[in-house]
Amino acid sequence: KRSYTITLLPGDGIGPEVISVAKDVLLLSGSIEGIKYEFHEKLLGGAALDATGVPLPDETLSVAKESDAVLLGAIGGYKWDKNEKHLKPETGLLQLRAGLKVFANLRPATVFPQLVDASTLKREVAEGVDLMVIRELTGGIYFGKPRGFGTNENGEETGYNTEIYAAHEIDRIARFAFEVARKRGRKLCSVDKANVLEASMFWRKRVLALAQEYPDIELSHMYVDNAAMQLIRNPKQFDTIVTNNIFGDILSDEASMITGSIGMLPSASLGDSGPGLFEPIHGSAPDIAGQDKANPFATVLSAAMLLRYGLGEEKAAERIEKAVLDTLNRGFRTADIYSSGTKLVGCKQLGEEILKSV
Amino acid sequence: KRSYTITLLPGDGIGPEVISVAKDVLLLSGSIEGIKYEFHEKLLGGAALDATGVPLPDETLSVAKESDAVLLGAIGGYKWDKNEKHLKPETGLLQLRAGLKVFANLRPATVFPQLVDASTLKREVAEGVDLMVIRELTGGIYFGKPRGFGTNENGEETGYNTEIYAAHEIDRIARFAFEVARKRGRKLCSVDKANVLEASMFWRKRVLALAQEYPDIELSHMYVDNAAMQLIRNPKQFDTIVTNNIFGDILSDEASMITGSIGMLPSASLGDSGPGLFEPIHGSAPDIAGQDKANPFATVLSAAMLLRYGLGEEKAAERIEKAVLDTLNRGFRTADIYSSGTKLVGCKQLGEEILKSV
Numbered sequence A, B: 001k002r003s004y005t006i007t008l009l010p011g012d013g014i015g016p017e018v019i020s021v022a023k024d025v026l027l028l029s030g031s032i033e034g035i036k037y038e039f040h041e042k043l044l045g046g047a048a049l050d051a052t053g054v055p056l057p058d059e060t061l062s063v064a065k066e067s068d069a070v071l072l073g074a075i076g077g078y079k080w081d082k083n084e085k086h087l088k089p090e091t092g093l094l095q096l097r098a099g100l101k102v103f104a105n106l107r108p109a110t111v112f113p114q115l116v117d118a119s120t121l122k123r124e125v126a127e128g129v130d131l132m133v134i135r136e137l138t139g140g141i142y143f144g145k146p147r148g149f150g151t152n153e154n155g156e157e158t159g160y161n162t163e164i165y166a167a168h169e170i171d172r173i174a175r176f177a178f179e180v181a182r183k184r185g186r187k188l189c190s191v192d193k194a195n196v197l198e199a200s201m202f203w204r205k206r207v208l209a210l211a212q213e214y215p216d217i218e219l220s221h222m223y224v225d226n227a228a229m230q231l232i233r234n235p236k237q238f239d240t241i242v243t244n245n246i247f248g249d250i251l252s253d254e255a256s257m258i259t260g261s262i263g264m265l266p267s268a269s270l271g272d273s274g275p276g277l278f279e280p281i282h283g284s285a286p287d288i289a290g291q292d293k294a295n296p297f298a299t300v301l302s303a304a305m306l307l308r309y310g311l312g313e314e315k316a317a318e319r320i321e322k323a324v325l326d327t328l329n330r331g332f333r334t335a336d337i338y339s340s341g342t343k344l345v346g347c348k349q350l351g352e353e354i355l356k357s358v
């Protein structure tokens, strides 16, 4: 029997509810596929702040580093919104990403045929959208130095950050993206702002140089403002997108909203070695936390990504993905994706229905 | 008779075609409203590069500075895409913005009832959208220093830029935005990434402090990734948006695409004093340049903004806006906004129809 150690980070808001469902789904699918799990549940974000005073306790990071994969619910909430930077839940997440060295963030935006009407885009525009945003996750303006607050030559207060990329940071994410594109539609669009920013000019130069090694991939370049438009005008033109940390933050959220059902979308963050970090792209939704209203599909699909990209357990991943589709086909929906004619259920009951389909 | 000097910058691609129409519309509406114009046509962008070797000749800037307002067509094209930074058409535009000190960029995103079906968003989502993005235009990462290419402590090549805002830069754009919101729906949404970036934390702090002076304006704050989603989910929730240079670049383009007809959207860039810069938000469209296919509406509406915000000639501005609506109602369309049952015309003929409606 294959055996893996998984760190569970329920986090805040609806995090614990969706993680609980995903854990059950992992256990059941594992028992069928001959996979054993040891789960370690640890604190992150607001939950960690309340309990320990820091958003990423050392213990959480060291346990996560030693495990085979990390599954995260969601972090953040109004309660901690006014905290100073080093005491924000978000800072814990950024420290976790940096600590695990997961530089490649994969964010699929897939329109489920069963949910196409949930998109605010016209059916003919949304139908069949299946794109992957690959976001650089441990560099750029999120981590660049110098950063902080200062005084300029006129004695005026300032706030500043540094967008910076070194050659190897661009090369490894670009290489990663070329490889993913090769397994998908062999089309890669690199998004930058090379008409204005030196950091982007350098990005484009490195991506272009690497393209020599991937003659089978159709590479294009797009300015970020145009990409924000094209995602709305015709999202089906995209197959795989690669971009920097901040542009990826914006464009992957935009792309996910195009599907109309962000409660369905998982993500994976991977490094060169060591455990990957898997999480739904939705947030902690404090408004509905603890009310059994959360949609656990995205976290369950994140568990499938964990199996595929984190553990190489393709069959178990597919089993979970089929169970999700089957549950959708049987008409079960949480409130966020409900439409008339389908069956409205809570988070727990949806979890039970997914288990029936596993 | 009131008399004004206008600098015309046709620029590249379809620029000359749309500027020619807007000039005729200004002249005719001016003759009715008792306004006289002296036009100075100057070089900018690729056209300037080809003729003078620089994208913003000194003469263009000095003539522009001395005029009452500047009307720009569009700049850029494949021909100059590979140029070094200081020889890019875009650099000329950035130098012009900086030279005119136009720190406030107003970008309305309005869905015209006649064109609502051109949006890829569902009718009920797009209908009635009328929002204004106010983008900081002369600061932030576009102009921040240090910037360039370097070598890091590992001897590796890097590319870098600085996102920086000083107190007065934030205060003046925020004040501007509060004033605009006051004339609109009294709702202002400030977009930042204050959960990660110090530059954004400082931005939010200054905006919050200024809010004391505008108790009648409902102020909210939104993270840029969420804003990119909310624009698609429910654009009607927004009235006035204020944000930094790079986020504004991305979000204003996204917002404009939501309307489905970027060929209709004007923009204004204003400073504390001196001439404003007015331009359509669409680009130079090199593919259709010189073919009489361009849509001149956005430039004509930019001329209306020039009258309203640049010269304080509200009546003449309204006359032009009414002429545009009337021409739309009479069914005239260029190819980009054509739908069956309407009359397809070229740029020139559309110009003549607008003149009939002035």
Ligand SMILES: CC(C)[C@H](C(=O)O)[C@@H](O)C(=O)O
Residues within 6 Å of the ligand: A090, A091, A093, A094, A249, B195, B196, B225
């Ligand atoms: C919570 C926040 C720090 C984070 C980010 O900006 O990376 C989130 O928006 C995301 O995309 O995962």
Ligand SMILES: CC(C)[C@H](C(=O)O)[C@@H](O)C(=O)O
Residues within 6 Å of the ligand: A195, A196, A225, B090, B091, B093, B094, B249
């Ligand atoms: C052409 C380019 C430099 C410019 C910008 O990024 O500001 C354009 O995208 C715009 O929004 O006016």
